[in-house]
Amino acid sequence: MHTSIHGTGPHHLVIVQPGDGDADASAALVQELVATGEFTVLTYDRRGLSRSPAGDDPVTIESHTDDLALLLAKHAWPPADFLGMSIGALIGLDLAARYPALVRTLIAHEPPLTQVLPDPAPFVARQRAVEEAFAAEGLPAAMRQFLALTALDLGDREPDAQIPRPGPERAANLTFFLTHDAPAARRFRLYLEPLLSGPPPRVLPAVGTSTSTRPHAEPAHALARLLGTAAVEFPGGHSAHVLRPKAFAARLLEVLR
Template identity: 40%
Template sequence: MILQAKAAKLKVPGAEIYYETHGAGPTLLVIPGGPQDAGVFAGLIHQLADRYTVIAYDPRGNSRSPFQGEPEELDVNVHADDAAALIAAVGDGPADVFGTSGGAQIGLNLAARHAGLVRTVVAHEPPCMMLMSDPSAMVNGARALYETYRSHGVAAAMGKFFADNGLSEGAAPQPELPPEAAETFARVSGNFEYWLAHGLLPLSSFRPDVDALRAGKPRVVVAIGEASAGQPIESMGRALAEKLGVPPVSFPGDHMGFSSDPANFASALDRTLSVTSNR
């Protein structure tokens, strides 16, 4: 039986972090990407809460985790410290960590800065453009997206983002969305401006501490969606895997595979984590 979710808030310097705990078992912290929040993992959590205590949260500045003052530029170190505070407050011993997109960048930084709190980090399609042999095209693309936001607004910039990354179908809600998913989409849409103004460039320019991550503890897994082949995000993930000296692991779906195919995605994630836990 899947236990009832528990929602709470954790005070951290400069913000208050909304988080939910689901299920029972080894601790698994899931970190959403960019403007997303805990709600995007609803389907995935449903598949995993019979085996894990899943901690899902809204990163500071997103949705239900407001700043205690004016919005600040996204700082990956601060976000990693927030994640560490959640593990320390809620978790039982080292946690497994799954982060997607910008959340994968945070997870990588968490593993480098707080190695004792992390057993395995699964970095799903991190935008590690700065590790590419020639990141200029990707850097210019991120800058162009930011300039589109500055000159033409949120809607134009997000339309460009979805189109540039082969995610055009995610640009608008569908009429058949169930209430919970519609609520999540509404909250996440409200985060677009903060992400474009304060999060896009810091997450894009972040360079993981490869030397710390290569130490072998925590274990680092680079996950790339099967349907992301040929997309820029595949090249970024492969660049990270090459620097770490590990083979990338194929996961179902594309950049949003955890949402579009949660059952198979959860199975892949569980298999990956089981290697470390020896379950």
């Protein structure tokens, strides 16, 4: 798996990207974090994205988690802090449940964890609509559904925030995500018991201030209630790590301290 390590700070942070994001998807956020001098940041391409081969095994959240655990072992990383976003938050939660010795703190930003909802059916229907649009009409239709699901607002950004231009790998990454990762996220069921009754790691469900009342943020609030806390708020919305990297980095540092 392709890995990028940035900075030399004393605090180890792993970013588990959302959607079809590869190791470079949070470049502006990583730059802000490294500039503090406090972080060494690891990012990577999940299997099937950009520079990481898909392999022959079925893609599940659990297989992504196992990949990440092996990656951390390969780089001999100590217990680290994790920022997982969307599907990356599901991977982070699974890692905290099944590999707790690897995790110090996990910030799980707007995970689509439907099992914690009182009525998961409406959320699951919206997830299926994205997959069905892709199967019937292709990438543009699926992305319209996905952007509506996550309430993306490109105007909710810092004045100097740059929206990354799609590279040549984007279409292939989106196709892999919609074919394999989106169904895997919809089918995933977290082994909750270790997080509810065990010792650390510390798990902090998080939402965006702009989207905290939107349907896709409901699982984070529900998970926080199960953990006996309230969801931590971060500036911006579902994609604030790209659109508000300065404010997001400052809030991340505040929360981890």
